[in-house]
Amino acid sequence: AQKITQTQPGMFVQEKEAVTLDCTYDTSDQSYGLFWYKQPSSGEMIFLIYQGSYDEQNATEGRYSLNFQKARKSANLVISASQLGDSAMYFCAMREVSGSARQLTFGSGTQLTVLP
């Protein structure tokens, strides 16, 4: 089973509008971390936001917020007031407690295009 599922291969949003990128995850661990990364066309991976499984408040970082619904196992990224520079691939990732690796497991990504 996929540990991280991003069901939107591509999304379009009008400049200055808000957009939600979906992410659902699968884990039996009680303790885990959820991350979002941005990959612009230049290729680098840019960390955006983190949510811990025990965090009661949704994480926010500037225009980015994470809509964390633990019971639904979803961790959607909300970008407010979209800008042209937000056009990029976005990856959701999870790190679980179990196992010594504690690796980041990534979803397949969502390609966001912001329209002028």
Add this chain to the structure above:
Amino acid sequence: EAQVTQNPRYLITVTGKKLTVTCSQNMNHEYMSWYRQDPGLGLRQIYYSMNVEVTDKGDVPEGYKVSRKEKRNFPLILESPSPNQTSLYFCASSPSRWMNTEAFFGQGTRLTVV
């Protein structure tokens, strides 16, 4: 400047010709890993290292080797590259293995094996 540096950024090689992609971090991080990125599959971990001389396989280790002789360096070795190893490769480092530590990524290496 804190960074993870990969070299080369782009590489075209022929099947069977051994190659090494270097990775170096200047943040004194314990944890380093290699990922490959393929369309529709996201990033998948190849190998990771929890400290000097401690390495282990990730999800897709076949055809790759790594070593960690110094804390800052974590090279990825392809002994006999094949076309199915054509991909975008990322090296990443983290201060530790704990939940709230983000991974810092290198700029990526785009490898083509013909």
